[in-house]
Amino acid sequence: MHFKVRAAAKEDCKEISRMIMELAVYENMADQVKTSHEDLKRDGFSPNPFYECLIAEVPDEHKTKDGYTVVGYALYFYTYSTWKGRSVYMEDLYVMPDFRGKGIGTGLMAKVAQVGVEKQCVRLQLSVLEWNKPSLDFYIAKGAEDLTAKEGQWCLAPSLMLDPVTLHLLLWTSREIQRT
Amino acid sequence: MHFKVRAAAKEDCKEISRMIMELAVYENMADQVKTSHEDLKRDGFSPNPFYECLIAEVPDEHKTKDGHCLAGRSTCGHVSVSGQRQPGYTVVGYALYFYTYSTWKGRSVYMEDLYVMPDFRGKGIGTGLMAKVAQVGVEKQCVRLQLSVLEWNKPSLDFYIAKGAEDLTAKEGWHFLRFHGQTLDTLAKEAPKD
Numbered sequence: 001m002h003f004k005v006r007a008a009a010k011e012d013c014k015e016i017s018r019m020i021m022e023l024a025v026y027e028n029m030a031d032q033v034k035t036s037h038e039d040l041k042r043d044g045f046s047p048n049p050f051y052e053c054l055i056a057e058v059p060d061e062h063k064t065k066d067g068y069t070v071v072g073y074a075l076y077f078y079t080y081s082t083w084k085g086r087s088v089y090m091e092d093l094y095v096m097p098d099f100r101g102k103g104i105g106t107g108l109m110a111k112v113a114q115v116g117v118e119k120q121c122v123r124l125q126l127s128v129l130e131w132n133k134p135s136l137d138f139y140i141a142k143g144a145e146d147l148t149a150k151e152g153q154w155c156l157a158p159s160l161m162l163d164p165v166t167l168h169l170l171l172w173t174s175r176e177i178q179r180t
Numbered sequence: 181m182h183f184k185v186r187a188a189a190k191e192d193c194k195e196i197s198r199m200i201m202e203l204a205v206y207e208n209m210a211d212q213v214k215t216s217h218e219d220l221k222r223d224g225f226s227p228n229p230f231y232e233c234l235i236a237e238v239p240d241e242h243k244t245k246d247g248h249c250l251a252g253r254s255t256c257g258h259v260s261v262s263g264q265r266q267p268g269y270t271v272v273g274y275a276l277y278f279y280t281y282s283t284w285k286g287r288s289v290y291m292e293d294l295y296v297m298p299d300f301r302g303k304g305i306g307t308g309l310m311a312k313v314a315q316v317g318v319e320k321q322c323v324r325l326q327l328s329v330l331e332w333n334k335p336s337l338d339f340y341i342a343k344g345a346e347d348l349t350a351k352e353g354w355h356f357l358r359f360h361g362q363t364l365d366t367l368a369k370e371a372p373k374d
Contacts, residue, residue, distance in 0.1 A: 005371075020283045020284070023283075024284060029284070032284050032285075033283075033284045034284060034285050034286065035282075035283060035284060035285065035286050039286050040283075043281060043286065043287060044281075048228065050279050050280070050281040050287055051281040075281070075283055077279070077280055077281055078230050078278070079230070079278055079280065079290065079292070080223060080224075080230040080231040080276070080278050080292060081215075081292070082200045082203075082213075082215060082220075082276055082292060082293050083200070083204060083209070083212050083213045083214060083215060084212075084214050084215065084360075085214065085215050085219055085223065086223060086230055089280065091280070091281060091282070091283060092283050106370055107370070107371070109367065110367050110368060110369070110370035110371040111371040113359065113364055113367040113368040113370075113371065114368040114371035116364070116368070117364065117365065117368045121364075122360060122361075122364070123358055123359065123360045123364065124358070124359040124360075124364055124367070125356065125358045125359075126356075127354045127355065127356050128354070128355050129352065129353055129354055129355070130353035130354070130355050131353060136355065142359070142363075142367055143359060143362075143363030143366060143367060144358060144359050144363065145358050145359075145360075145363070146355055146356075147355075147356045147358055148349065148354070148355040148356045149355065
């Protein structure tokens, strides 16, 4: 099937939001989504963006029954390894169920890899839930190494997480240190 | 003990490099370090930096034979907002972090390295550094601070759990995957043409 992968524009944020929700439903976590398309717009399309995003589109004649032509996305950002240098982290990779098995997921991920390589990144990293065998198999087949299995390395994000309450406790600690 | 936490400046890159190597030695991975202080300078101090870094310093008068400061008096540390190197202070720890994004929760901060030289541990410096990372994150409206720990590194795991961190590998079953070297290049070649 003919498809195109391109950088997301500000105007794509509603579509990205729609697909984020679809992915959350797939991962049984729909109630966890707190970001809106306005958050996405503010955080991805400002001078120091928090992420970059690629969109996969199919021609009108293949659009979904609901009329969508945007059928997948890959959202990623740059990270840093103090040992190896620049890296890229793929936070989300999603293709709508009816468009799977056609190379779109591979196309999106490969484009993230290409963008990373052009920026001299030496690693592309991501996390997968251990029950998500189809995704794990997909990435391993593409050459990914499972570092949790191999090095007992606990995951990048999220491995250890401090929630807002704990974050504020730490902030209080920082202020206490400042006062004396 | 008296210490200061401040933003790293370009000139600190040699010191950060020194401590990165010390941390790698602690993790039994010294041969794995490929970054130089010039890489750190280029990647952290350009218009779109790949990371930010905080430095912990103690007063010069407590210097060790290697030129780093010894534990001394027991006054609390203070946080300086300027990125300037303080005259009369020596670097004994760092926290290196960058911003990440959760499509469900939004802005996040990830702490890649937290390190305090062995002679300066147990004095609140690690906590001070991490708390400052948290503060910087909260000021930028981040809703999470995240990090990774090797499962054998029980002292570090205990330190973070004691501070309130949640272990999501244990709780939710995440696996961390990586493409690098040949596998990264092979994957990049599959990108559709524009």
